[in-house]
Amino acid sequence: MTETKDENKESQILEAAKNVFQRKGMDGARMQEIADEAGINKALLHYYYRSKQMLFEAVFIKAFSLLAPQLNKVLNDDSSIEEKIRNFTENYLSFIIKHPYLPSFILNELNRNPDFLLKMKANKGFPNLDKFKKQVNLEVEQGILKPIKAEQLFINIVALNIFPFLASPLIKAFANVDDAAYQQLLVDRKTEVAIFIIDSIKIKS
Amino acid sequence: MTETKDENKESQILEAAKNVFQRKGMDGARMQEIADEAGINKALLHYYYRSKQMLFEAVFIKAFSLLAPQLNKVLNDDSSIEEKIRNFTENYLSFIIKHPYLPSFILNELNRNPDFLLKMKANKGFPNLDKFKKQVNLEVEQGILKPIKAEQLFINIVALNIFPFLASPLIKAFANVDDAAYQQLLVDRKTEVAIFIIDSIKIKS
DNA sequence: GTCTATAGCCAGATAGAC
DNA sequence: GTCTATCTGGCTATAGAC
Numbered sequence: 001m002t003e004t005k006d007e008n009k010e011s012q013i014l015e016a017a018k019n020v021f022q023r024k025g026m027d028g029a030r031m032q033e034i035a036d037e038a039g040i041n042k043a044l045l046h047y048y049y050r051s052k053q054m055l056f057e058a059v060f061i062k063a064f065s066l067l068a069p070q071l072n073k074v075l076n077d078d079s080s081i082e083e084k085i086r087n088f089t090e091n092y093l094s095f096i097i098k099h100p101y102l103p104s105f106i107l108n109e110l111n112r113n114p115d116f117l118l119k120m121k122a123n124k125g126f127p128n129l130d131k132f133k134k135q136v137n138l139e140v141e142q143g144i145l146k147p148i149k150a151e152q153l154f155i156n157i158v159a160l161n162i163f164p165f166l167a168s169p170l171i172k173a174f175a176n177v178d179d180a181a182y183q184q185l186l187v188d189r190k191t192e193v194a195i196f197i198i199d200s201i202k203i204k205s
Numbered sequence: 206m207t208e209t210k211d212e213n214k215e216s217q218i219l220e221a222a223k224n225v226f227q228r229k230g231m232d233g234a235r236m237q238e239i240a241d242e243a244g245i246n247k248a249l250l251h252y253y254y255r256s257k258q259m260l261f262e263a264v265f266i267k268a269f270s271l272l273a274p275q276l277n278k279v280l281n282d283d284s285s286i287e288e289k290i291r292n293f294t295e296n297y298l299s300f301i302i303k304h305p306y307l308p309s310f311i312l313n314e315l316n317r318n319p320d321f322l323l324k325m326k327a328n329k330g331f332p333n334l335d336k337f338k339k340q341v342n343l344e345v346e347q348g349i350l351k352p353i354k355a356e357q358l359f360i361n362i363v364a365l366n367i368f369p370f371l372a373s374p375l376i377k378a379f380a381n382v383d384d385a386a387y388q389q390l391l392v393d394r395k396t397e398v399a400i401f402i403i404d405s406i407k408i409k410s
Numbered sequence: 411g412t413c414t415a416t417a418g419c420c421a422g423a424t425a426g427a428c
Numbered sequence: 429g430t431c432t433a434t435c436t437g438g439c440t441a442t443a444g445a446c
Contacts, residue, residue, distance in 0.1 A: 009411090027232035028317070031440065044412055046441060071379075104316055107372050111309055112233065114374040127379045146404070151380045151390055152397055158376075159368030164360055166371055167312050169319040171363075174276075174332045175356045185356055192357055199351070200405035214429090236422060249430055251423060417442075424435075 013038045013048055017059045022101040026056050026109060060109060060116065063102055069125040070095065075132045081139050082198055084132075085157060089194040092161050097186060103162045129154060145201050153201065160193045218243045218253055222264045227306040230313060231261050265314060265321065268307055274330040275300065280337045286344050287403055289337075290362060294399040297366050302391060308367045334359060350406050358406065365398045 016038035020029045031052055035042045049055035074088045096103060110116055120126060129150065136150035164171065164186055172182050221243035225234045236257055240247045254260035279293045301308060315321055325331060334355065341355035369376065369391055377387050 024317070025230065025232060027230060030438095032438095041413065042440085043414080043442080047411070050441090052440065104313075107375060108309075108313060110374045111371075112229070117374055117378045121378060129380050148397075148401075149390075149393075151382065152394065152401075154380065155369055155376060155390070155394075156365055156398075156401060158372070159364045160361055162372075163364030163368045166316075167363070167367075169315045169322055170312065171360060173322045173326060175334050175359065177356065185354075185360070188354075189357065189360075192353075193361075196353075196357075196361060196405050200401050235420095246431065247422085248424080248432080252429070255423090257422065411446105413444105413446075415443085415445100417440105419440085420438090422435105422437090425433085426431100427433100428429105428431080 009040075010048060013040070013045065013055075014059060014062065017055050018063070021056060021059050022105045025105075026052075026112070029056075060106070061120075063106055064120060065123075065125075066099075067102060067106065068120070068127055072125055072127040075127060075129065081135060081145065082202065085197050086194045088157060089161060089197075090190050093186070093190045093193070096162070096165055100165050100168075103165045107166065143203055146203055148201055153197075157197060160197065161189075164189065214245075215253060218245070218250065218260075219264060219267065222260050223268065226261060226264050227310045230310075231257075231317070234261075236260075265311070266325075268311055269325060270328075270330075271304075272307060272311065273325070273332055277330050277332040280332060280334065286340060286350060287407065290402050291399045293362060294366060294402075295395050298391070298395045298398070301367070301370055305370050305373075308370045312371065348408055351408055353406055358402075362402060365402065366394075369394065 013034070017029075017034050020034045020037060024030075024033075029052075031042055031045055034055070035045045038045070045055070049058060070092065071088075074084055074091070077084070077087075079087065132154065133150040136145065136148070136153060139145045140147050168182065172179070175182075177185070218239070222234075222239045225239045225242060229235075229238075234257075236247055236250055239260070240250045243250070250260070254263060275297065276293075279289055279296070282289070282292075284292065337359065338355040341350065341353070341358060344350045345352050373387060376382075377384070380387075382390070
């Protein structure tokens with residue numbers, strides 16, 4: 001029973017820490033606020049995770065491990081590029097809509113501390129473009145796709161999917177839409193983005 | 206003479222503050238580090254800008270005023286949508302390549318404090334989509350463009366241009382490219398991105 | 411395991427001499 | 429305007445009782 005209790009408390013802490021770190025970032029977050037949100041006190045936080053840095057890394061690694069393998073799965077399955085784009089757009093957007101702070105959290109902290117990636121790269125399931133690259137080159141040769149570098153296509157796919165979550169306040173202000181309308185735009189993108197990309201790169205037969 | 210000297214010192218401070226804030230963010234930045242980078246001491250920093258908050262706002266507003274009106278200019282000139290896309294992609298990318306930290310700085314701090322936008326919206330030159338929207342709808346009706354919502358097109362244009370600067374460490378790691386190769390990818394995008402968008406939305410005659 | 415109390419440090423801000 | 433020295437508060441982290 002004790003074990004279950006501990007695990008509950010640990011995941012309770014991780015959940016609280018995730019929320020605070022995602023709102024405030026590593027530097028802006030306060031251990032006190034995390035403790036409050038977890039319903040415990042500061043000393044106990046340090047009992048479970050010796051330092052703020054260690055707690056942060058636990059949260060970060062968990063977040064990264066949630067996003068990255070999914071990406072990898074899409075990149076390396078056996079479907080065509082067109083199907084990959086549809087799958088990715090549909091699945092990834094659904095996922096991010098449920099966790100809208102995740103992308104900006106991860107990108108932010110990676111920008112501040114790119115060395116994190118070195119640790120991550122060692123892990124299994126770290127995304128890899130090799131197969132995707134070969135496949136794009138092949139479909140270009142076969143006349144299915146217009147000439148495009150796989151890296152550029154990859155950047156475009158990810159950009160179109162993730163950017164709206166990185167810039168939501170700005171886009172809302174520019175486009176003069178309220179929260180509800182913006183939410184609807186995001187949902188529409190689940191299909192819109194795939195169409196947009198495929199219209200651009202596919203050669204019509 | 207004194208005035209010139211003061212202005213120099215002020216812009217010297219702003220320049221140093223910009224660098225530190227862009228690297229570390231509001232919370233991570235240290236007044237001491239800004240003072241060091243400006244070649245002065247901490248007390249003098251407080252003499253010119255009473256508080257860290259005020260210094261930060263000065264830096265932020267300057268950065269924002271650099272980016273936003275340019276965007277507005279492209280949106281509201283008299284060229285066709287296709288030309289707008291080419292212009293924007295070419296000019297904006299050139300500009301950002303020179304100031305690669307700007308986008309992530311602005312988006313980050315806006316996410317932490319969206320109220321900034323309320324202040325900004327009052328200013329002249331705050332980007333506005335009205336004209337762009339009308340124009341897109343018109344060109345769709347005329348059969349020049351495929352049906353697309355102006356807001357979605359706007360998001361796509363901005364996403365494709367800015368995202369590579371928000372996620373550079375991540376993309377470098379995934380695509381397994383070094384700094385030089387990534388830099389080249391960015392330069393290529395000055396033309397690639399416009400082609401990508403136009404291929405997607407333009408109806409061939 | 412969980413708490414209260416506190417040590418110890420560091421950063422923003424100011425006082426005051428020059 | 430520019431500096432040195434210092435105050436003050438807040439935050440991470442730990443000591444120690446229960």
